[in-house]
Amino acid sequence: xxxxxxxxxxxxxxxxxxxxxxxxxxxxxxxxxxxxxxxxxxxxxxxxxxxxxxxxxxxxxxxxxxxxxxxxxxxxxxxxxxxxxxxxxxxxxxxxxxxxxxxxxxxxxxxxxxxxxxxxxxxxxxxxxxxxxxxxxxxxxxxxxxxxxxxxxxxxxxxxxxxxxxxxxxxxxxxxxxxxxxxxxxxxxxxxxxxxxxxxxxxxxxxxxxxxxxxxxxxxxxxxxxxxxxxxxxxxxxxxxxxxxxxxxxxxxxxxxxxxxxxxxxxxxxxxxxxxxxxxxxxxxxxxxxxxxxxxxxxxxxxxxxxxxxxxxxxxxxxxxxxxxxxxxxxxxxxxxxxxxxxxxxxxxxxxxxxxxxxxxxxxxxxxxxxxxxxxxxxxxxxxxxxxxxxxxxxxxxxxxxxxxxxxx
Amino acid sequence: xxxxxxxxxxxxxxxxxxxxxxxxxxxxxxxxxxxxxxxxxxxxxxxxxxxxxxxxxxxxxxxxxxxxxxxxxxxxxxxxxxxxxxxxxxxxxxxxxxxxxxxxxxxxxxxxxxxxxxxxxxxxxxxxxxxxxxxxxxxxxxxxxxxxxxxxxxxxxxxxxxxxxxxxxxxxxxxxxxxxxxxxxxxxxxxxxxxxxxxxxxxxxxxxxxxxxxxxxxxxxxxxxxxxxxxxxxxxxxxxxx
Numbered sequence: 334x335x336x337x338x339x340x341x342x343x344x345x346x347x348x349x350x351x352x353x354x355x356x357x358x359x360x361x362x363x364x365x366x367x368x369x370x371x372x373x374x375x376x377x378x379x380x381x382x383x384x385x386x387x388x389x390x391x392x393x394x395x396x397x398x399x400x401x402x403x404x405x406x407x408x409x410x411x412x413x414x415x416x417x418x419x420x421x422x423x424x425x426x427x428x429x430x431x432x433x434x435x436x437x438x439x440x441x442x443x444x445x446x447x448x449x450x451x452x453x454x455x456x457x458x459x460x461x462x463x464x465x466x467x468x469x470x471x472x473x474x475x476x477x478x479x480x481x482x483x484x485x486x487x488x489x490x491x492x493x494x495x496x497x498x499x500x501x502x503x504x505x506x507x508x509x510x511x512x513x514x515x516x517x518x519x520x521x522x523x524x525x526x527x528x529x530x531x532x533x534x535x536x537x538x539x540x541x542x543x544x545x546x547x548x549x550x551x552x553x554x555x556x557x558x559x560x561x562x563x564x565x566x567x568x569x570x571x572x573x574x575x576x577x578x579x580x581x582x583x584x585x586x587x588x589x590x591x592x593x594x595x596x597x598x599x600x601x602x603x604x605x606x607x608x609x610x611x612x613x614x615x616x617x618x619x620x621x622x623x624x625x626x627x628x629x630x631x632x633x634x635x636x637x638x639x640x641x642x643x644x645x646x647x648x649x650x651x652x653x654x655x656x657x658x659x660x661x662x663x664x665x666x667x668x669x670x671x672x673x674x675x676x677x678x679x680x681x682x683x684x685x686x687x688x689x690x691x692x693x694x695x696x697x698x699x700x701x702x703x704x705x706x707x708x709x710x711x712x713x714x715x716x717x718x719x720x721x722x723x724x725x726x727x728x729x730x731x732x733x734x735x736x737x738x739x740x741x742x
Numbered sequence: 743x744x745x746x747x748x749x750x751x752x753x754x755x756x757x758x759x760x761x762x763x764x765x766x767x768x769x770x771x772x773x774x775x776x777x778x779x780x781x782x783x784x785x786x787x788x789x790x791x792x793x794x795x796x797x798x799x800x801x802x803x804x805x806x807x808x809x810x811x812x813x814x815x816x817x818x819x820x821x822x823x824x825x826x827x828x829x830x831x832x833x834x835x836x837x838x839x840x841x842x843x844x845x846x847x848x849x850x851x852x853x854x855x856x857x858x859x860x861x862x863x864x865x866x867x868x869x870x871x872x873x874x875x876x877x878x879x880x881x882x883x884x885x886x887x888x889x890x891x892x893x894x895x896x897x898x899x900x901x902x903x904x905x906x907x908x909x910x911x912x913x914x915x916x917x918x919x920x921x922x923x924x925x926x927x928x929x930x931x932x933x934x935x936x937x938x939x940x941x942x943x944x945x946x947x948x949x950x951x952x953x954x955x956x957x958x959x960x961x962x963x964x965x966x967x968x969x970x971x972x973x974x975x976x977x978x979x980x981x982x983x984x
Contacts (some may be wrong), residue, residue, distance in 0.1 A: 342778075358794070385774065407779055434908035654833070689830065691830045692830050692832045693790055694793075694814060695815045695826070695829055695832070696843065697813075697815040697818065698792075698814060698815075698818055698823075698824055698826075699818060699840065699843060699844040699884060699888055700815055700818040700819045700825075700843075700844065700846050700888065701815055702815050702844060703815070705843075706815075708845065709835060709839070710832055710834075710835060712834070712835075712866075713832055713833060713834030713836075713839075714834050715834070716834035716835075719834075731805050
């Protein structure tokens with residue numbers, strides 16, 4: 334990377350290091366320690382400890398890496414495993430990628446502003462790798478790639494910067510699991526992700542989070558989608574996260590580009606999650622959809638969506654549905670539509686409340702007990718088949734959801 | 743099979759049924775006529791056991807057992823089944839799932855689905871965007887899986903085209919074991935406005951529900967004829983004058 338660019342980014346980051354984020358609790362970043370960075374590289378994910386394997390599997394990572402086109406694992410600050418098993422698919426740490434490719438600077442902090450807030454600034458000033466995943470033109474991943482960002486040491490900060498590029502006409506499916514070691518009580522995960530979906534390319538990005546008690550999480554994501562490009566984001570969080578806030582931006586700059594954000598979030602007591610998606614429809618024929626389903630069993634979840642139609646001939650739709658399953662939980666839906674010209678088609682629906690009595694009774698009239706009826710409805714509410722995933726990936730995620738559900742049903 | 747004795751039912755604090763007496767024997771199909779707002783759906787909902795339909799007096803006997811205080815799902819498990827007129831949509835819960843869940847005796851859903859031409863609806867969220875006819879077919883498929891011995895059908899023909907009525911009629915006849923003659927046990931109570939369903943399903947007894955009571959019973963076809971000729975004021979000119 335050129336010195337001038339680097340200096341410029343450092344300068345901007347320094348100026349923003351105390352800049353509060355627009356949403357979410359303001360977190361004191363000085364209280365986290367620097368990880369010791371002593372982790373070894375592992376050739377075979379099966380050789381990880383049983384305890385760690387269990388954590389990885391719970392967020393959708395297949396440690397056998399069968400039916401995966403590649404894997405990436407980072408423990409705290411260090412890349413501990415990276416492998417691509419398909420030609421035309423590149424998987425490596427962003428540090429390594431920056432050394433390998435001069436052109437990468439053209440993608441560096443282009444979809445997310447380095448000075449967006451203190452968290453982006455912190456990542457720039459204290460970056461510890463992250464993943465670089467790229468499909469070459471026309472290459473389609475046979476199986477999904479998997480990536481895992483793992484917080485192993487107590488009270489540390491993980492600052493990753495990920496770059497994902499799907500070159501023209503390529504197809505890339507990624508499943509990312511972020512989790513902590515079983516004994517980690519406190520920590521912070523800061524993850525910047527920049528996606529570039531080129532002309533006619535398709536990216537599906539499925540992220541499953543499984544955090545521990547007092548972990549704070551601040552992902553910062555930006556996506557550029559070119560002509561006929563498709564970006565599909567699926568986010569699943571079913572375990573407690575002390576404080577999580579994210580609001581990814583999708584810039585739909587190409588004609589007929591598509592962005593879809595599906596979110597399934599359950600918040601137990603002690604969880605505070607503020608999550609959403611913002612789509613800028615900037616080219617004719619652009620289509621965006623945001624669907625979020627949230628459940629509170631005592632925690633707070635704010636589900637946001639902001640769709641901005643800037644040119645004629647764009648379409649967008651948003652659905653935010655929330656279920657409150659306890660006396661104290663808070664579910665908040667904040668849908669926002671913004672049309673800048675007349676010829677836009679934008680709509681939203683939002684509903685928050687407990688499970689509809691008539692739905693429970695309908696199933697009871699078929700012989701289900703009240704509890705059986707409720708859990709059937711909740712399972713349906715959390716159904717991942719809305720995510721439009723390849724069948725084998727859908728099956729794997731369904732299994733993960735089933736496992737996680739046991740915790741709160 | 744089912745006996746209602748002086749049944750009084752209240753909805754949102756207002757009494758709708760003022761003492762209904764009705765007896766349906768094994769293997770009998772009864773039809774319920776009555777003007778809009780008379781309380782026909784209320785009667786079905788109360789028999790099924792929906793909590794909002796509060797029984798304030800009288801009793802319901804099912805196969806000799808008093809089920810007046812039994813919860814909804816236990817009545818279903820004892821063999822009472824209902825086809826809804828406007829069932830709710832449950833997002834994420836597929837039609838095939840509901841049919842499978844209804845099938846407590848391990849009945850294969852394939853037969854019910856095929857019989858009711860339901861294939862394309864099985865993987866859709868139950869009742870989500872279904873047409874009138876699709877709702878009825880899905881309801882009956884659920885009942886065929888559930889195999890109740892007593893069925894409550896709330897206007898099974900409303901919103902259904904002629905072609906589908908015969909399909910539904912066939913399914914209702916199966917539910918009521920119409921092909922079994924002597925060994926037949928199953929019985930049912932059907933609400934109908936138009937009476938079209940009577941062209942497909944043989945009914946034994948008709949009742950008129952008017953102003954919260956069921957004053958009389960008779961031959962269903964004759965009653966329908968009288969209602970068509972004279973409207974629901976038929977009571978006033980009824981020779982039994984009860």
